Amino acid sequence: MTADDIRNVAAVLLYAKQSWGVLAAALADAASGDGSTIRELVDQAIYPRDDDGPYDPFADRFFAISASEQHWPTDVGAYLERGARGLGRLPHFWGTYAYAEIPFALWPAHDKDTYGGPFTVPTSSPTPLVAVTTYDPVTPYPGALRLVQELGNARLLTMDGDGHTAYGGNSP
Incomplete structure (x- = not known):
């Protein structure tokens, strides 16, 4: 068991309030x-194995697609700075928003035509709801x-609760 194992398990199990007792x-x-x-x-939720023994490649696929199709900074220093800033903004999971993303900076393949914004909604469009x-x-x-704020023409629906999203019984 490593500190990464604990952090990864905590991050996954915090998605659903029903898992908090297990955590x-x-x-x-x-x-x-x-x-x-x-x-x-870790073996069940982070790196599950297929029934015949090999690891399920989901995490590798997710990483490869995310690393190649999103615009990640390639300077490792940017992640270190972001981690330091994140500690003040996100005191519980600041590490998952910076230091854990350093491998994205090192990924060698990048999709050249990925849309990187701006992510705005014209006033003539239907108003999106952000829950x-x-x-x-x-x-x-x-x-x-x-x-x-970035979308501009959007509405915010706030649920006072916990767990990942307001759906699926994650919050009271």
């Missing part, structure tokens, strides 16, 4: 010296506020 128990076990529950959760939960650990509320 709390796993962290308590780890704090008392037993990392087997964290290891089991957000106030204490979502993965997509923090301040990001939704910035998105609505």
Whole structure:
């Protein structure tokens, strides 16, 4: 069990409030010296294996597509600066928004025609609704506020709650 294992398991299990008890128990076990529950959760939720034994390639595919089709800075220093700034803005998961993204800077292939913005909505278009939960650990509320401002012609629906999104029973 590594610190990355703990961080990854926490990030995944915080998506759904129903998983918080499992996470709390796993962290308590780890704090008392037993990392087997964290290891089991990593094997189930982070790097699952197919029924016949090999690892499911989902995470690799997700990374390769994200790294090549999004506009990531190629300067590692930009991620270090972003991590330092993120600590103040996102005190619980600032590391997942900067330091964990450093591999994207090093990815060698990039899609040349990926649309990178601006992401605005003309006033003649239907108004998009941005739904957000106030204490979502993965997509923090301040990001939704910035998105609505960037889109221009958008409305914000705020749910006072936790878990990742307001759907699927993740919040009360």
